[in-house]
Amino acid sequence: MQRNRPGDDAPRNASPGQPRRSAGPSVPRGLAARRVAAYALADVTQEHLPLDEALERQFGIGDGIALDERDRALVRAIVTAALRRLGTIHAALDARMPKGIPAKSGLLPEILIVGAAQILLLDIPDRAAVDLAVHHARADRRAFPYAKLVNAVLRRVAESREAILAETGGDDVPHWLTERWRGTYGAATARAIAGALRHEPGIDITVKADAAGWAQRLDGRLLPNGSVRLNARAHVAALPGYADGEWWVQDAAASLPARLIAATPGERVLDLCAAPGGKTAQLAAAGAVVTAVDRSPERLARLAENMTRLKLDVRTVAADARTLTGGEPYDAVLLDAPCSATGTIRRHPDVAWTKQPEEIASLAALQSALLDRAAALVRPGGRLVYSTCSLEPEEGEAQIAAFLARHADFARSPVSPEEIGGIADVIDADGQLRTLPHHLPDETPRLAGLDGFFAARLVRRKA
Numbered sequence: 001m002q003r004n005r006p007g008d009d010a011p012r013n014a015s016p017g018q019p020r021r022s023a024g025p026s027v028p029r030g031l032a033a034r035r036v037a038a039y040a041l042a043d044v045t046q047e048h049l050p051l052d053e054a055l056e057r058q059f060g061i062g063d064g065i066a067l068d069e070r071d072r073a074l075v076r077a078i079v080t081a082a083l084r085r086l087g088t089i090h091a092a093l094d095a096r097m098p099k100g101i102p103a104k105s106g107l108l109p110e111i112l113i114v115g116a117a118q119i120l121l122l123d124i125p126d127r128a129a130v131d132l133a134v135h136h137a138r139a140d141r142r143a144f145p146y147a148k149l150v151n152a153v154l155r156r157v158a159e160s161r162e163a164i165l166a167e168t169g170g171d172d173v174p175h176w177l178t179e180r181w182r183g184t185y186g187a188a189t190a191r192a193i194a195g196a197l198r199h200e201p202g203i204d205i206t207v208k209a210d211a212a213g214w215a216q217r218l219d220g221r222l223l224p225n226g227s228v229r230l231n232a233r234a235h236v237a238a239l240p241g242y243a244d245g246e247w248w249v250q251d252a253a254a255s256l257p258a259r260l261i262a263a264t265p266g267e268r269v270l271d272l273c274a275a276p277g278g279k280t281a282q283l284a285a286a287g288a289v290v291t292a293v294d295r296s297p298e299r300l301a302r303l304a305e306n307m308t309r310l311k312l313d314v315r316t317v318a319a320d321a322r323t324l325t326g327g328e329p330y331d332a333v334l335l336d337a338p339c340s341a342t343g344t345i346r347r348h349p350d351v352a353w354t355k356q357p358e359e360i361a362s363l364a365a366l367q368s369a370l371l372d373r374a375a376a377l378v379r380p381g382g383r384l385v386y387s388t389c390s391l392e393p394e395e396g397e398a399q400i401a402a403f404l405a406r407h408a409d410f411a412r413s414p415v416s417p418e419e420i421g422g423i424a425d426v427i428d429a430d431g432q433l434r435t436l437p438h439h440l441p442d443e444t445p446r447l448a449g450l451d452g453f454f455a456a457r458l459v460r461r462k463a
């Protein structure tokens with residue numbers, strides 16, 4: 001879709017409390033949420049701001065300040081849905097606007113996208129979505145002349161909803177990503193990945209013990225790896241066992257790297273990029289004596305809060321793992337490294353729009369430095385597990401191949417299917433883990449899939 005910059009009737013970085021959009025005499029219920037959604041969408045797609053940051057920014061200014069919890073949840077749902085199917089939405093609008101979006105039309109592109117996302121993807125009556133978009137256009141100085149166009153285009157989108165959603169040809173993520181995946185995995189797998197990313201994933205949890213029992217109590221299903229996948233959407237903090245610290249939310253694939261450590265009670269394990277602590281919790285729950293390191297004090301504080309809820313005892317260290325020194329080497333080290341996170345686009349569709357191709361090389365350099373430091377902290381005979389939630393081989397397979405070329409004292413310790421509940425198709429020829437978003441299929445799309453993870457287990461040869 002041809003587009004111009006969003007309307008800037010008032011400064012986008014207006015300070016909190018300062019009204020920046022004039023509401024007009026009669027503001028229909030729900031308009032404020034749509035306006036905030038449109039601005040947050042622009043923050044993500046144009047300024048490459050992660051969605052959480054965009055929402056925090058927008059909830060702190062203008063209309064956002066007055067939104068209650070329900071409206072804020074609605075804003076998040078609208079923007080998330082729009083980002084998940086942005087290619088589909090652009091194509092649907094393009095097909096109904098042969099001349100493209102008029103130039104200098106303010107927030108018009110975002111108004112149309114927010115309207116189309118509600119019509120196509122959310123349980124919101126078409127009429128409400130169209131009317132609010134028209135009101136929104138009327139309230140935006142530059143979009144004002146196009147209010148009738150908004151009405152006509154969105155009505156046509158509503159008329160063709162099923163056909164639009166059945167169309168699977170286009171990309172919903174930026175072209176550079178699909179091109180990359182085609183080159184890495186081949187055309188058929190790249191298509192399957194793109195298909196899986198179109199669906200909102202379900203909620204997976206990791207339990208301390210009695211996974212089958214918790215699957216029953218929480219109305220979930222037990223996955224082969226021992227995770228529980230909830231059958232329905234839920235407000236997790238209100239579910240039984242949450243306040244008592246019996247379980248935590250963690251994608252089934254994200255639970256695999258810590259399982260590969262196979263920690264035994266009393267072993268000393270170092271978790272190098274640990275926050276917010278899903279993997280730390282697994283290690284501690286297995287009885288290991290865990291030291292959790294993270295560079296971010298804020299994220300480490302969240303980890304500590306999580307461990308308190310889970311009643312798990314973990315030592316925390318705020319430090320840059322690249323310069324971590326000292327002490328006795330560890331029985332095992334987990335390095336769940338910072339990465340492009342392209343494997344988590346199902347859960348975080350903003351990642352597709354906030355990451356830039358050039359970031360992959362700089363992240364790979366950081367991972368390589370972290371790996372070298374991690375290796376020095378493993379005792380002879382000890383294990384090193386490296387993982388990333390990236391689909392990019394530079395952050396996975398190629399990273400480990402380069403590491404082994406630099407470190408003759410390490411060798412792969414291949415993963416066996418039994419260790420991960422028999423999900424054999426996620427193990428590559430070198431015994432490494434490579435999960436992809438379309439793995440673990442299910443008839444119900446929301447109950448299918450895994451985040452995309454890479455993990456390799458290495459052992460340090462005995463001297």
Ligand SMILES: C[S@@+](CC[C@H](N)C(=O)[O-])C[C@H]1O[C@@H](n2cnc3c(N)ncnc32)[C@H](O)[C@@H]1O
Nearest residue numbers: 273274275276277278279294295296320321336
């Ligand atoms: C992928 S997240 C870790 C997720 C975590 N392992 C879990 O399972 O919850 C990567 C973490 O690495 C941290 N990080 C990034 N660079 C780091 C560095 N140089 N040293 C230590 N931690 C770092 C980030 O703050 C972030 O919390």
